[in-house]
Amino acid sequence: MLFRTRRLATASVALTAATALVAGCTSGGGSTSGASGDTLTLWTHNAGNSVELDVVKKIIKDFNGSQDKYKVKLQAFPQSDYNNSVVAAASARKLPCLLDVDGPNVANWAWGGYLDPIDVTGSEVPVLSQLASTVGRYDDKLYAFGFYDVSLAFFARKSVLEEHGIRVATMDKPWTKAEFDTALAKLKKSGKFEYPLEMGTGGSGEWWPYGYSPQLQSFGGDLVDRSDYKSASGTLDSKAAVDWATWFQSLVAKDYMAKKSGADPNKDFLAGKSAIQWDGSWNAAKNAEKLGDDVAIIPPVDFGEGPKIGGASWQWAMSSTCSNKAGAQEWLKFSRQTKYFTDYAKATSTIPATEAAAEQIADYQRGGKFDVLVEFAREYATVRPATPAYPYISTEFEKAAKDILAGADPQKALGQAAKDIDSNLKTNNYYSN
Known part of the structure; x- marks a missing residue:
């Protein structure tokens, strides 16, 4: 897919600095081959958020240990640098295979050619069971999903x-x-x-x-x-x-x-x-x-x-330049287990994206201390305009x-x-x- 010439992923882009940062973090296409299977690079904005980063690390460790065909490698960025780094990497066609994206930016990154649609059918948690605000769609295609929202x-x-x-x-x-x-x-x-x-x-x-x-x-x-x-x-x-x-x-x-x-x-x-x-x-x-x-x-x-x-918080997506989209989507499918939705909510005090996960957390269960916040997210959430x-x-x-x-x-x-x-x-x- 060709990247569009006009991008608005960030209001201002420190392109030179971000490009230097990106150059030291990834090789082209975000996927490499090795004796232990294909290595897929994953980027996250959570470098300064250890509790959420630990959940990401756990999912990666579990996935890498569950099979020997693919290996996911983590690269964490400070949130303040993250969007600029993604824009610079997209310009250089050096995006990783997997990356997180703030929900309101999904349409822009999809339109700009950063992301490809994903197919996570067959995963444990159906997309339709999620809070609508935790699913990133553009042009009637699924591009991203999140494990939680806030209210x-x-x-x-x-x-x-x-x-x-x-x-x-x-x-x-x-x-x-x-x-x-x-x-x-x-x-x-x-x-x-x-x-x-x-x-x-x-x-x-x-x-x-x-x-x-x-x-x-x-x-x-x-x-x-x-x-x-x-x-x-x-x-x-x-x-x-x-x-x-x-x-x-x-x-x-x-x-x-x-x-x-x-x-x-x-x-x-x-x-x-x-x-x-x-x-x-x-x-x-x-x-x-x-x-x-x-x-x-x-x-x-x-x-x-x-x-x-x-409505809408951080979500996971797949880049358009990933050289192993099958492997990237396998990781995305693997991550869609109720236990991980629960882990995110427990670690970050966020609202689980599914009712099944909420029922496993005392404060978010029906009648729980913060059940009303789940209801707010379910009944009142209005996503920001889904436009590039x-x-x-x-x-x-x-x-x-x-x-x-x-x-x-x-x-x-x-x-x-x-x-x-x-x-x-x-x-x-x-x-x-």
């Missing part, structure tokens, strides 16, 4: 909500916009919190569309028109989208939320600096350990079009949202972002195949 939620202290006459929202009856705004006003008026709401506005990059575009979507807007992925104008700058942006901006204007949060928002929440935190399932166990039965896990607000959260243009869309949304919090006119900021996205779509011939 956003509001965290609060039940005692604080009760003290201020605020109802603990449930999935059956989530907060409405009016109810949420009233709650924030009460908490601010109490004088106990400089900023009653913590939404992680000090973050950067993918956090912005992951954390805030679901709220935009709950208002009735979106990042792009998903009917054909050919335009953002009329969607990203629609009345519903501007209503979201106006509300988002008001959180800062009313001192409900900091324009830029601290370095560790969860630490600030646990210290009592904020009353309600918009955060991920990755901190649920820490919150429960600190707050005990006082912790409240609350669904996203229904701003009119239902509660929504972002997504990395560009993500960057434009982050810029517009930050400008809005800084005081920019919501209509103008979203309108400019929509125009820029439309221009990118047109320049790239709407990412047609």
Whole structure:
């Protein structure tokens, strides 16, 4: 497969440095032959995440020991370098056979020619049994799958909500916009919190569309028109989208939320600096350990079009230049065992991608301490637009949202972002195949 000349896998690519890094890590095609069978190189972004990396190592060790036809060799990168390294390797046609990819980037990497479709039929865990957000498809083809997802939620202290006459929202009856705004006003008026709401506005990059575009979507807007992925104008700058942006901006204007949060928002929440935190399932166990039965896990607000959260995390895929695709797919099939889905969730405190795996973890079982987070992922997850243009869309949304919090006119900021996205779509011939 030929690589396309226009790629948007990352907003900026440190190509020279990444190419040097890649040159020392792989030989062309990602597969070599040897006396012990074909060696398949696998890349992961987990160099700085030992608990998840250990699970990857376990799967590789088990696979290598289960047969003598193929051998998988691991190469781990720091997450900060990973995407740049993949782009550089793709340019040099030196991608490994196996690699992980952040879910929102699957469409871009598939369109760009980095990935080939995969066939994992016959594996222990059927793809259809997974959370939809953990399966990476593009152009009606399967390109990737993940072992887990994460879930956003509001965290609060039940005692604080009760003290201020605020109802603990449930999935059956989530907060409405009016109810949420009233709650924030009460908490601010109490004088106990400089900023009653913590939404992680000090973050950067993918956090912005992951954390805030679901709220935009709950208002009735979106990042792009998903009917054909050919335009953002009329969607990203629609009345519903501007209503979201106006509300988002008001959180800062009313001192409900900091324009830029601290370095560790969860630490600030646990210290009592904020009353309600918009955060991920990755901190649920820490919150429960600190707050005990006082912790409240609350669904996203229904701003009119239902509660929504972002969906899709890291997934496994096969490169288009792999010289032994049969071997790569054998590893992918082998990895699709319930025990590994369970191992990932236990090691990383993430949500298992299958119900069978969730039932093997006490906290995620039906009625378990964090079962509600599984339900959030199942019922509310909205994947980011499955278009090759997504990395560009993500960057434009982050810029517009930050400008809005800084005081920019919501209509103008979203309108400019929509125009820029439309221009990118047109320049790239709407990412047609």
